[in-house]
Amino acid sequence: MLYSFLRNEPLKNKTKSKLTTSTKTVNCLVNMLGWTSERDTDMRLFAAKVTAKMADNLRVASVPGAMQLIASLLNSAHVQKMKDPLLDNCSPEPEQGNPIEEAGGNEQTTQMFKWLKQMAIYCFIPREEPTNMDEQKTNILRCCWKGSIPEEEPSTDTDLLPVLGMLILDKLASFDLENCIEISRAIGLMSKIIEFTSNQTDMTCINEIGQLKTSSLKVLGRLSRTEGEFGVTVRQKISEHPFLLSHLAEILDDSRSSQKLRKLTIKLLRNLAMDRNINQEIGQIPVIISKLIHAFLKQGEPSTTGSDQTLSGQALAILAMDSAKNCLAMLAEEGDVFIKELADMIKDAKSCYVASSLLRDICVHARSKLGIWNLQEISSILGKVLEGIMDAEGKGAELEVLVGLSSQICKVIPEDFARELEHGQIREGFIERLVSVLNTNTPTAHCPGIRRVIVEHAIYMMECNPGYANCFIECKMIEALLEVERKPSRAEKYKFFLGDAGLMEHAIPLSALVSKAKELMKP
Known part of the structure; x- marks a missing residue:
């Protein structure tokens, strides 16, 4: 069976092993993952190695029970199981026989799989890259008939079954959405994966602990980044685990955590924060907010990299997007320093848009906590923000963020905003720019709120200075608003996609904002 498959399929391309297996071969290997007898330990390890090699090119939905058999590898981790004295059974139930294990007890079957093991190790993990397919087939035949089977390489820490199990899951999740669905549906599997993010284990091998924690965060990160409606469902399922957030907080607060672990943790927090309910819960854990802010501002984090800073900023921006409590928690953590750092970042092109998004939502949700020094810092970046909006190259999501920040500055410090327009002699040009963007942009998944922020900006400008209404009328703002009414989009209900x-629905429909803007332009 395995031999006939190997004869007819390429084993390895020039850069990476890509195995195209028959259903029978996959069934054979995956079933071996469930052999838990001590006499079958080597065979099970072999099956896990080969499955890990081909997992990044494998769909498991076609193999009945495959995910539960893969999940069984995780049971080999020596995780201490504490018992509840109120729930523990006094007398253990008799163990049931394992039909898969019993099937592996036949000596003839065992010998056959040992031979398949040696063949597969030779063919799946070749020592040298054959120059062509004919040479591959010749090597297989030579191995088969002359018995020139190479010795196995010595085991290493990566041979541990739980580590291999997590590696298989990581590759499966990264390869195919159907695999992600299978992982999420497997009973108890998500809980097992999340358990490996904890420090509270009875494992003695430090390498094993680190590898399992890293792998579990990678798998959870991949699953939580899934797009579409399934992504919404899987993020909710992950976030329902009662200990996950405390585990993530421990990783961020532990000085021994590697930079890689911190990065994977922050990425997972960013993804989970897209769900409104978990967003609020994350914000209630001060250590998470503190560590994210410090990483974003690079305070006391000499090893923080540019990508770590970006991830931290993104996580904070999503946490602030729909939560007054989270914005207040951020200000309580750093206060004046936070606003000043955000203002400085807006002057830097590298961090401009993440910082602009954060500052916009702080203005929306925490205006009462902004002191005079904060408002001066915000006023100092107004020229830079207006310049970005007027720039002909500014478009899409970046333009949406800048217009959103500009509208909030107009609302929070209207006198400073009006002064900047007049001193820069850009009032007419700025209003023309807003109307032009409203006319030429339609909502997309990349920037669903571009028309919303334009209409909001017009409202705030006319509320702070009714004289602006005539300028908007002259620039044909009413006609532009009528066009928005003629072509509504469901996408504009959401803050991002x-x-x-669509995620995080707006409280006020765009149609209500359009009506208000038209009302302000009535004579």
Whole structure:
């Protein structure tokens, strides 16, 4: 069976092993993952190695029970199981026989799989890259008939079954959405994966602990980044685990955590924060907010990299997007320093848009906590923000963020905003720019709120200075608003998209804002 498959399929391309297996071969290997007898330990390890090699090119939905057999590898981790004295059974139930294990007890079957093991190790993990397919087939035949089977390489820490199990899950999740669905549906599997993010284990091998924690965060990160409606469902399922957030807080607060672990943790927090309910819960854990802010501002984090800073900023921006409590928690953590740092970042092109998004939402949700020094810092970046909006190259999501920040500055410090327009002699040009953007932009998944922020900006300008209404009328703002009414879009209900799934719905419909803007332009 395995031999006939190997004869007819390429084993390895020039850069990476890509195994195209028959259903029978996959069934054979995956079933071996469930052999838990001590006499079958080597065979099970072999099956896990080969499955890990081909997992990044494998769909498991076609193999009945495959995910539960893969999940069984995780049971080998020596995780201490504490018992509840109120729930523990006094007398253990008799163990049931394992039909898969019993099937592996036949000596003839065992010998056959040992031979398959040696063949597969030779063919799946070749020592040298054959120059062509004919040479591959010749090597297989030579191995088969002359018995020139190479010795196995010595085991290493990566041979541990739980580590291999997590590696298989990581590759499966990264390869195919159907695999992600299978992982999420497997009973108890998500809980097992999340358990490996904890420090509270009875494992003695430090390498094993680190590898399992890293792998579990990678798998959870991949699953939580899934697009579409399924992504919404899987993020909710992950976030329902009662200990996950405390585990993530421990990783961020532990000085021994590697930079890689911190990065994976922050990425997972950013993804989970897209769900409104978990967003609020994350904000209630001060250590998470503190560590994210410090990483974003690079305070006391000499090893923080540019990508770590970006991830931290993104996580904070999503946490602030729909939560007054989270914005207040951020200000309580750093206060004046936070606003000053955000203002400085807006002057830097590298961090401009993440910082602009954060500052916009702080203005929306925490205006009462902004002192005079904060308002001066915000006023100092107004020229830079207006310049970005007027720039002909500014478009899409970046323009949406800048217009959103500008509208909030107009609302928070209207006198400073009006002064900047007049001193820069850009009032007419700025209003023309807003109307032009409203006319030429339609909502997309990349920037669903571009028309919303333009209409909001017009409202705030006319509320702070009714004289602006005539300028908007002259620039044909009413006609532009009528066009928005003629072509409404469901996409404008949401603050952002992941795939085709809209996330964080706006409280006020765009149609209500359009009506208000038209009302302000009435003579």
